[in-house]
Amino acid sequence: MTRIAIMSDVHGNFEALKVVLSDLDAHSPDAAYCLGDMIGYGPQPQECVDLLRERGVECTMGNHEQGLINIHYLRGFNQPAADVLRRTREMISEDTYQWLVSRPKSLVAHGCRLVHGLPPDSVTEYLWKHKDDMDRVFAGYGEDVCFVGHTHDLMRWTCSRGRPVRHPLPQGETVLEGGARHLVNVGSVGQPRDGDNRAKYVLFDLEAQALTLRLVPYDVERTAALILAHGFHRGFADRLR
Template identity: 25%
Template sequence: MRIALFSDIHANLPALNAFFTDIEKRNVDAMYCLGDLVGYNTWPNEIIEEIRKRNISTIAGNHDEAIGNMVKTQKEIDVTILNNGAISKEFTNQLLTEDNRLFLQTLPAHIRLEFKFNNEKINVLLVHGSPNTINEYIFEERPKNEIIEMMNTSKADILCFGHTHKPFHKVLNVETNGVSSFKHAINIGSVGKPKDNNTKGCYVVLEFNKNASLLNDKGVNVEFIRFKYDIEAAATAVENSILPNVFAENLRNGN
């Protein structure tokens, strides 16, 4: 079983199109999107429509939730008094069709997958920020005990998330009544707005090893895949809009 996970597209259509081209080579069995379809670029409707057309199971990101719940207006956006985040939200709010707004409003908060291999029941939890809240950041330097506690509370053996745009995989050794097992915490990175000083988009393919316990460090293979896309097309679209030019520079610099 091979599962593709991607997140944080942020209205970057050139990046999403390049992702779809790349994923066709990967022979995956299922695909899930962990949210933040919109914000920071000029193609929110096109992104949503591609996700819907392909029937990709998707959860809400914090930008999806915030913008989806805004009331549409056509008032002039005063870039002199709003911060960059507010400009992005107002700009996206004005572009968004009502049908696509309803789609964002009705996205689930998380997706739980349950697998049974070799007499083991494995819970995979897909969230945007964390199991606690949609906008909580889980960085790689987060203490191990905090992540394990979070996963125990949410009954997750494998926790997959985005939001920080910085990919990593932590294999967490857990001792229970003298028995050692492993949990996996996986930040899947960002398709359309990477922030790890790498300008390439990022996503993850999970592959389960049917011949090994999923609760040991050999049972799950986590492959981080980086792909090129037309950064200049995405950056120029920002510069030709009222969005702050710093969004374009961030794409060019990977931050």
């Protein structure tokens, strides 16, 4: 049995990342991947990156990592988010900065495509903007299963005989339909926006073609307090609650 773990959008939330990795350890996946946005919004970017690297989690680039590169990318953010990214640059080491901005825009591993925004390799495009054009999204990559993040929303799409259909992604196990192609949004570790403030990640059993959504509680108030202590926008703390 080969099983992989996929997470996304840690956003500098060290408390959430720690509990996700602890929960992940109990299931012993063969590999773990993060679909970008390790930083931004949250108060502990250096600690998050250090832990991801220490644990050997393979990471793709997100739009917040891209936002560190130059002013052209930073202009795409609202002012509070841009302000946090400027502060983030001051809070991380030069080695961490170089590592973040050198992440690949997509990965193909275990026959699956891994990308932050939209396949095949966009770190900025939102899946929901293409909900009426999903046949073209599926045509844009060749793998049967693709994992994305970016929107912080849990969902999955299937495409069978050229017909894309959206489905919820509930807690627990979901077996993927045979003979179809699949696109799965794994939600967010560090800043969920689905009405449930637990940290989210997914386990995928490749042989059984089974997804297991894990929802892990963590100390939300500790992260929220650190956001405020750093002088970041209050909305980034309130989103966690």
